Amino acid sequence: MKNVDKGTVVRTVLLFMALVNQTLMMFGKPVLPVSEDQINTLADALYTAGSAAFTIMTALMAWYKNNYVTEKGKLQKEALKQKGLAK
Template sequence: MKNYDKGTVIRTVLLLIALINQTMLMLGKSPLDITDAQVNQLTDALYTADSLIFMIGTTLAAWFKNNYVTAKGHQQKAVLKQNNLTK
């Protein structure tokens, strides 16, 4: 079994949760078991906004942390290639 980086695992799990949550919202399903009588329009709007922010945040964190998108990242990738440390 491979030794996975703890941060990578956490970011991946959070990303999956965010994507599942957003998919459920897009399909009109509430991830929480709350009846319509319990939820008013403001609470619903806040929950949707929070879900969107959570999804965007975890997506950016997972993409940024696991890819070489900065100048420093490109330098690191070049060093890894020079030392034959890439897959």
């Protein structure tokens, strides 16, 4: 995997983690091993809201950034680099 942008890898990993976490929550399997007796209604709501916010933020970040993951995208990035328009 040469010429892979570090930002692309970080955004992809964060998006994958958020999606796995959200899927686990949908099936009632919280990532943090806490019993139902230990969670009050407010804490449960905050955890759910935080998890949803994390998923939304990483999804938007992954969507917003041009990750250049396709062959066409890689060619675009190279063309931008040659013109001095990209890192």
